[in-house]
Amino acid sequence: NKQFLRAKIKPFVLRREKREVLDSLPEKTEIMLECPLSDKQMQLYLTVLEATKKGIQVNKHKRDRLNMLTALLKLRQVCTHPDLIQEFNGLGIESAKFEMLKEKCEQLIDEGHKVVIFSQFTSMLDIIQNWVTSQKIQYERIDGAVSGKERMNRVDRFQTSDDPMLFLISLKAGGVGINLTAADYVIHIDPWWNPAVE
Numbered sequence: 541n542k543q544f545l546r547a548k549i550k551p552f553v554l555r556r557e558k559r560e561v562l563d564s565l566p567e568k569t570e571i572m573l574e575c576p577l578s579d580k581q582m583q584l585y586l587t588v589l590e591a592t593k594k595g596i597q598v599n600k601h602k603r604d605r606l607n608m609l610t611a612l613l614k615l616r617q618v619c620t621h622p623d624l625i626q627e628f629n630g631l632g633i634e635s636a637k638f639e640m641l642k643e644k645c646e647q648l649i650d651e652g653h654k655v656v657i658f659s660q661f662t663s664m665l666d667i668i669q670n671w672v673t674s675q676k677i678q679y680e681r682i683d684g685a686v687s688g689k690e691r692m693n694r695v696d697r698f699q700t701s702d703d704p705m706l707f708l709i710s711l712k713a714g715g716v717g718i719n720l721t722a723a724d725y726v727i728h729i730d731p732w733w734n735p736a737v738e
Contacts, residue, residue: 573644577619578636584628585618617661620730624663641729642671649677649704654722659729660711668708668729678705683713691718698722 577585592611617624621635641657648655659665662683672679678701680694691713698707699722707720711732 573640575637575640578634578639580633581618581622581636584622584633585615588614588618616730620659620661620664621667623667624661637729638667638671641668641727644727645672645677645706646675648725649706652704653724654698654705654707655725655727656707656709656720656723657727657729658709658711660732661730662710664729665708665710668706672706672708678703679708680705681708682718683710686713695720 588611592608592615595607595611614625618628619637621638622628622631622633623635645655645657657665657668659668662685665681665683669679669681680698682691682694686694694707695718698705698720701722707723709718
């Protein structure tokens with residue numbers, strides 16, 4: 541049944557598996573950039589961490605595991621950009637990671653590269669998009685709010701343009717068969733804890 545079904549739908553499904561294109565792909569080079577938190581960001585991180593520890597000591601029920609996951613998420617957000625947490629949005633606390641990202645993007649664009657930037661937080665993509673727009677850097681963006689047809693239009697523009705540009709993608713929206721072979725750099729703003737998803 542599986543073979544029969546595969547034969548019937550094959551003319552309608554355009555899909556290349558990694559093993560089919562592996563020979564044409566260049567070697568992957570991973571560069572890990574360590575980014576120490578700014579002083580104010582570190583103070584905020586330690587404050588959230590301390591509040592989390594107190595919350596765990598006070599609440600030892602099973603249902604409070606969800607609070608632990610929420611706390612871990614907040615700690616990840618503080619490390620990415622403090623403005624991602626509503627309570628700290630607009631306080632002007634600098635994000636060391638965002639400053640490094642801006643520096644790297646400017647350098648790569650000046651060198652004529654195309655760059656894909658992944659984040660799991662669409663609000664982080666909003667922050668990046670605001671900066672990119674202010675710098676008049678060309679970009680495309682895909683997140684869960686973009687329709688299938690528009691996704692393909694944006695991918696096509698990125699793929700066919702000769703200009704250096706950025707492609708902002710939410711991690712989940714990017715994991716459904718998008719091929720961005722025109723990009724020569726990929727940046728994960730907030731690496732996912734599941735490498736298979738990443």
